[in-house]
Amino acid sequence: MAGYTGGEAQLKSFASSLSNASSDHLAHLQAAKGVAQVFANALQSQGIGTAVQQAMDNADRAGRKLHQTLEEIHQTLHAAGSAYGGKDQEIQSDIQKVGNMDLAF
Numbered sequence: 001m002a003g004y005t006g007g008e009a010q011l012k013s014f015a016s017s018l019s020n021a022s023s024d025h026l027a028h029l030q031a032a033k034g035v036a037q038v039f040a041n042a043l044q045s046q047g048i049g050t051a052v053q054q055a056m057d058n059a060d061r062a063g064r065k066l067h068q069t070l071e072e073i074h075q076t077l078h079a080a081g082s083a084y085g086g087k088d089q090e091i092q093s094d095i096q097k098v099g100n101m102d103l104a105f
Contacts, residue, residue, distance in 0.1 A: 011081030015074045022070035029063045032056065 036056035039049075 008081045008084050011077050011084060015077035015081065018070060018077065019074040022067055022074060025063065025070065026067050029060060029067070032063075033060055036060075 033056070036053060039052050039056070
């Protein structure tokens with residue numbers, strides 16, 4: 001990735017993008033749930049309707065698990081960016097203190 005420094009702003013920006021994608025994913029899951037209901041109502045055979053409903057429910061559970069994992073990654077990256085930024089500021093402060101010291105011998 002060209003220009004990637006792993007700095008606070010980049011980590012938080014990526015975390016935000018990931019959160020947006022995760023939210024879009026959840027919206028698509030909601031839409032799919034509505035389609036599943038249309039399928040279940042449209043299918044005449046009890047066996048086929050049940051099989052379609054089970055398949056859609058399984059897909060929904062897997063999708064929600066993915067959403068949860070993406071949110072955990074988002075939170076971890078956001079926290080890492082904040083920690084990185086705080087540590088960076090602390091190190092800069094320490095360097096300034098050393099720079100301001102009178103090192104005359």
